[in-house]
Amino acid sequence: MRNPILCFIERSDLFCFFYLEKKKFLYGTAGFRGEASMLESTVFKAGIMAALRSLKTGLVVGLMITASHNPVSDNGVKIADPSGGMMTQDWEPFADSLALAPDPEHLVELIVQFAKKENIPFGGTQSAEILLGRDTRPSGEVLLEAAKKGIDAIIGSVAINMGILTTPQLHWMVRRRNMEMKASEFDYFALLSTSYRSLVDLIPAKTLTGTPDVKLTVDAANGVGGEKIKELSKLLTGLEIEVRNSGKVGEGTLNEKVGADYVQKEKFAPLGFGPRDVGTRCVSLDGDADRLVYFRVLPTDGRSVDLVDGDKILSLFALFIKEQLTILNKENGNESSEFPVKLGIVQTAYANGASTEYLKQLGLDVVFTPTGVKYLHEKALEYDIGIYFEANGHGTILFSEAFMPRLESKSAELSSVTPGSEQQKAVLRLLAVSTLINQAVGDALSGLLLVEAILQYLGWSIERWSELYRDLPSRQLKVSVADRNAIVTTNAETTVLKPSGLQELINYETAKYPKGRSFIRPSGTEDVIRVYAEASTQEGADSLAQAVAQHVDCFLGMIPPVKQ
Numbered sequence: 001m002r003n004p005i006l007c008f009i010e011r012s013d014l015f016c017f018f019y020l021e022k023k024k025f026l027y028g029t030a031g032f033r034g035e036a037s038m039l040e041s042t043v044f045k046a047g048i049m050a051a052l053r054s055l056k057t058g059l060v061v062g063l064m065i066t067a068s069h070n071p072v073s074d075n076g077v078k079i080a081d082p083s084g085g086m087m088t089q090d091w092e093p094f095a096d097s098l099a100l101a102p103d104p105e106h107l108v109e110l111i112v113q114f115a116k117k118e119n120i121p122f123g124g125t126q127s128a129e130i131l132l133g134r135d136t137r138p139s140g141e142v143l144l145e146a147a148k149k150g151i152d153a154i155i156g157s158v159a160i161n162m163g164i165l166t167t168p169q170l171h172w173m174v175r176r177r178n179m180e181m182k183a184s185e186f187d188y189f190a191l192l193s194t195s196y197r198s199l200v201d202l203i204p205a206k207t208l209t210g211t212p213d214v215k216l217t218v219d220a221a222n223g224v225g226g227e228k229i230k231e232l233s234k235l236l237t238g239l240e241i242e243v244r245n246s247g248k249v250g251e252g253t254l255n256e257k258v259g260a261d262y263v264q265k266e267k268f269a270p271l272g273f274g275p276r277d278v279g280t281r282c283v284s285l286d287g288d289a290d291r292l293v294y295f296r297v298l299p300t301d302g303r304s305v306d307l308v309d310g311d312k313i314l315s316l317f318a319l320f321i322k323e324q325l326t327i328l329n330k331e332n333g334n335e336s337s338e339f340p341v342k343l344g345i346v347q348t349a350y351a352n353g354a355s356t357e358y359l360k361q362l363g364l365d366v367v368f369t370p371t372g373v374k375y376l377h378e379k380a381l382e383y384d385i386g387i388y389f390e391a392n393g394h395g396t397i398l399f400s401e402a403f404m405p406r407l408e409s410k411s412a413e414l415s416s417v418t419p420g421s422e423q424q425k426a427v428l429r430l431l432a433v434s435t436l437i438n439q440a441v442g443d444a445l446s447g448l449l450l451v452e453a454i455l456q457y458l459g460w461s462i463e464r465w466s467e468l469y470r471d472l473p474s475r476q477l478k479v480s481v482a483d484r485n486a487i488v489t490t491n492a493e494t495t496v497l498k499p500s501g502l503q504e505l506i507n508y509e510t511a512k513y514p515k516g517r518s519f520i521r522p523s524g525t526e527d528v529i530r531v532y533a534e535a536s537t538q539e540g541a542d543s544l545a546q547a548v549a550q551h552v553d554c555f556l557g558m559i560p561p562v563k564q
């Protein structure tokens with residue numbers, strides 16, 4: 001049996017990847033991400049990590065090459081765990097140490113030590129399988145090759161190139177492969193379209209009055225979502241989808257004044273949208289189609305938008321799920337707790353205060369985690385049904401492993417005892433949601449189909465949906481500092497622990513504004529401190545954010561950069 005590490009050392013062709021490295025990256029909330037031309041060596045190391053993760057777990061792992069909403073010149077790499085979720089946080093320090101290794105010998109040493117510590121079976125006794133995907137970035141092909149080289153360096157590893165995919169498609173495939181279920185791209189489209197159809201077929205006849213508004217215009221950020229949604233829409237009936245910024249040559253640049261991140265942050269219509277869209281329902285995806293926000297172009301200037309963000313998508317989902325649980329628990333018109341379900345809502349501090357208030361008024365259990373979907377996802381798993389969303393549009397609904405068999409046996413019971421009853425329909429709706437909405441990560445394609453089905457179920461326009469509650473005016477600023485890690489926070493990032501004295505100043509400023517709320521945190525993806533402020537007026541939110549940003553600048557300007 002050959003020693004895989006020896007094999008790794010002997011392969012001098014692999015060393016060239018090491019020497020190409022010009023910049024060190026850290027495995028942040030979004031994996032390794034940065035300028036594409038500097039990433040080859042880091043992606044190569046991510047390939048090694050993915051192979052080790054698959055060897056360790058004995059299961060299929062994913063590796064996705066994408067930089068989501070970043071400019072087209074950037075790229076990145078993320079690893080999908082066997083569950084389909086983000087790579088376990090326990091392995092992040094190892095990822096960082098590989099990225100920071102000063103030379104190939106250290107790299108090998110780190111791998112040997114880690115493999116020993118983690119009991120990773122080397123030498124071909126266990127095989128590893130890694131599914132590779134990439135978005136449409138031009139740098140993707142070269143980086144995918146670098147990832148393959150990293151995987152090849154570990155004996156017994158097989159890389160399977162799944163081609164150009166959205167991030168959530170790759171995560172979905174990994175999850176399904178490990179559940180021994182059909183996992184091709186066609187299976188993905190087929191499952192989404194049939195689940196959507198089941199939900200629409202279950203709409204009560206009384207809501208189906210008038211002509212349904214079937215037109216949806218999609219801004220695909222000139223990214224991978226454009227072609228994918230076109231393919232998906234071929235399998236859909238009763239929904240008229242027009243795709244703009246689809247990524248076709250000549251249509252525009254990836255993420256440049258288009259996409260969910262632009263629309264959410266700027267509150268402007270993306271390129272290609274304008275006065276002709278006033279009155280229509282529009283949705284923006286981000287560059288790798290794991291986020292979505294809805295919007296409608298306002299008649300005032302044909303450019304500003306009424307934004308229906310992740311918080312409102314979350315609220316719509318929560319309202320619908322809660323209603324199904326209420327129907328399910330009503331017997332002969334009486335409330336009964338025969339089928340108790342633990343429903344939880346997970347948000348971050350960026351959630352608009354008005355959304356949290358609305359959700360609490362619905363009687364829902366709302367909890368907060370730090371920014372980054374890995375935290376929200378982990379928390380949502382604690383419930384039978386956990387709904388999580390970041391305000392920026394990344395989120396999903398998780399049905400726990402323990403809950404699914406309960407729901408299925410309830411469905412079987414009702415179909416034999418009270419077929420056609422309202423309770424049975426409510427269970428069927430929940431089952432359809434569980435197969436429609438991506439159980440691995442947030443997914444713009446499945447998310448938009450669920451929104452569309454719920455709007456039809458409620459008989460709501462986008463205006464009606466947007467009126468669920470009125471967002472409190474808010475402002476986000478970023479402050480460049482010498483060392484963003486000088487800020488240490490707690491309480492889901494809402495309280496500053498270090499440097500001392502800064503939180504007191506934030507409290508002092510916040511108290512000046514009715515409905516004032518402000519927090520700061522170091523970004524996980526950029527070298528900045530983010531400042532968030534909310535108040536009852538836009539002027540108030542703007543000046544609160546300004547005041548807090550000035551305190552940050554003043555404090556951190558005095559802190560000398562810390563040596564790495």
Ligand SMILES: CC(=O)N[C@H]1[C@@H](OP(=O)(O)O)O[C@H](CO)[C@@H](O)[C@@H]1O
Binds near residue numbers: 068350372523525
């Ligand atoms: C305020 C904000 O939008 N932050 C984003 C951004 O993280 P930062 O840590 O704030 O840079 O990128 C993350 C990854 O895409 C996303 O999860 C998060 O919501």
Ligand SMILES: [Mg+2]
Binds near residue numbers: 068286289290
């Ligand atoms: Mg994304």
